[in-house]
Amino acid sequence: MTGNLFIDSSISLLAIGSMVLLAWLMFRGPVPPITMKEAAGRLAFDEPDFQPLNWFIDCDGRSALVEGAGGEYALVSRLGVDLVTRRFPPGIALKTHLDGDGLTVFATDITTRSVRLCGPDAAQWASKLAPISDK
Amino acid sequence: MEFPDIIALAVPVFLILVITEIVAVRIMKRGRYEARDSAASLLMGFGSELAPLLGGGAIVVAAFAGAYELRFFDIPNTLWAVALCFVIDDLRYYWWHRISHERRWFWASHVVHHSSQHYNLTTALRQTWTGQILTQILFRAPLVLIGFHPAMVVFVGALNLLYQFWIHTEIIGRLGPIEWVFNTPSHHRVHHATNPKYLDANYAGTLIVWDRLFGTFVREDESEKPRYGIIKNLGTFNPIIISFHEWVGILKDVRSAKSFRDVLGYTFGPPGWSPDGSRQTSVMIKERWQRINGPDRKEADARKLAQQPAE
Numbered sequence: 001m002t003g004n005l006f007i008d009s010s011i012s013l014l015a016i017g018s019m020v021l022l023a024w025l026m027f028r029g030p031v032p033p034i035t036m037k038e039a040a041g042r043l044a045f046d047e048p049d050f051q052p053l054n055w056f057i058d059c060d061g062r063s064a065l066v067e068g069a070g071g072e073y074a075l076v077s078r079l080g081v082d083l084v085t086r087r088f089p090p091g092i093a094l095k096t097h098l099d100g101d102g103l104t105v106f107a108t109d110i111t112t113r114s115v116r117l118c119g120p121d122a123a124q125w126a127s128k129l130a131p132i133s134d135k
Numbered sequence: 136m137e138f139p140d141i142i143a144l145a146v147p148v149f150l151i152l153v154i155t156e157i158v159a160v161r162i163m164k165r166g167r168y169e170a171r172d173s174a175a176s177l178l179m180g181f182g183s184e185l186a187p188l189l190g191g192g193a194i195v196v197a198a199f200a201g202a203y204e205l206r207f208f209d210i211p212n213t214l215w216a217v218a219l220c221f222v223i224d225d226l227r228y229y230w231w232h233r234i235s236h237e238r239r240w241f242w243a244s245h246v247v248h249h250s251s252q253h254y255n256l257t258t259a260l261r262q263t264w265t266g267q268i269l270t271q272i273l274f275r276a277p278l279v280l281i282g283f284h285p286a287m288v289v290f291v292g293a294l295n296l297l298y299q300f301w302i303h304t305e306i307i308g309r310l311g312p313i314e315w316v317f318n319t320p321s322h323h324r325v326h327h328a329t330n331p332k333y334l335d336a337n338y339a340g341t342l343i344v345w346d347r348l349f350g351t352f353v354r355e356d357e358s359e360k361p362r363y364g365i366i367k368n369l370g371t372f373n374p375i376i377i378s379f380h381e382w383v384g385i386l387k388d389v390r391s392a393k394s395f396r397d398v399l400g401y402t403f404g405p406p407g408w409s410p411d412g413s414r415q416t417s418v419m420i421k422e423r424w425q426r427i428n429g430p431d432r433k434e435a436d437a438r439k440l441a442q443q444p445a446e
Contacts, residue, residue, distance in 0.1 A: 023257075026160075112370030
């Protein structure tokens with residue numbers, strides 16, 4: 001490196017850009033929609049004692065809302081090609097917003113702020129979550 | 136004796152190896168790259184090099200200079216001293232690393248390195264922007280105090296970091312007898328895994344013997360593929376959120392604490408600690424897994440079988 005902060009930083013950013021571009025070129029492709037099997041597998045790993053009962057899978061396949069035994073819920077959402085899960089114990093404050101066929105669930109942590117799901121069952125799921133939202 | 140800035144010298148090598156790995160992973164179909172995840176990792180690495188320039192670097196330099204003035208011994212800058220310093224620094228690394236997993240204050244910085252669900256050479260560069268001042272002063276300054284020259288201490292630390300770069304890969308399998316003494320890709324895959332049987336294991340930097348010595352060694356099991364990341368994986372690729380999310384978590388928990396004991400627990404307890412036990416620490420996760428799959432369960436099943444009347 002040159003010892004000049006600006007030049008060194010520029011070179012580093014250029015190198016980062018080239019590595020990311022190569023990774024994108026090599027591994028680009030459509031991200032498969034979430035399936036119940038995939039989401040259930042992930043939930044079983046992340047939350048082994050969560051027992052899924054009912055599923056609301058986003059019409060675009062980007063996320064899933066799962067009702068578990070005992071009145072708890074879980075969210076499964078895509079992050080790139082990976083999955084991220086969040087579990088909401090019964091009674092936790094959970095904000096939602098219903099917009100036609102779209103249901104936005106506002107998670108409670110800084111890294112997963114909100115997840116939007118669409119589908120004909122959105123209103124039904126919004127009312128299911130209402131008792132949680134109201135608490 | 137001159138101590139070169141080997142990290143700066145190694146940057147072109149990092150670049151070549153990452154490019155080689157991307158191509159190799161594509162061809163060998165072992166693991167995969169996610170471009171945005173790699174971008175986040177590389178930007179975290181870039182930021183970690185800039186962070187000391189905000190003032191932390193100067194504080195550490197001053198602390199090292201002060202410690203060297205008070206040194207117990209005059210250790211010459213010779214090759215044997217470098218070798219000795221490297222081994223002691225590697226032991227220092229083991230304990231720093233272990234504490235970084237066991238105490239949330241240190242985990243808040245170190246979690247960054249584990250926050251990718253991928254395991255490749257870019258993950259090696261996913262480094263923290265925070266916590267360096269305390270880490271350097273608490274864990275590195277003692278070596279200077281013993282009498283190793285500060286430049287030597289920085290050099291062996293960089294050497295250790297450099298060694299750990301190549302072990303962040305899925306394309307290298309087991310390495311025979313090397314696995315007995317050195318940290319390898321196989322050992323470090325275990326360390327990055329969130330499978331309950333792999334939690335809290337293989338903290339070594341260069342020499343895996345520390346894990347064998349202190350009882351934290353776990354061998355990679357062919358039948359259980361590591362799943363990388365953290366217990367509660369992040370839902371973002373944003374480097375700023377990745378960098379500070381655990382600190383925000385500590386702050387939120389401390390604000391909701393009902394007693395001073397809770398404040399201490401949230402800050403210095405194990406990650407996942409909560410006053411009512413409603414969250415899970417890695418120890419709790421391992422215990423639950425052992426109850427279901429471990430020797431206790433197997434013994435219980437065997438006892439049950441033995442008590443059954445023979446047909």
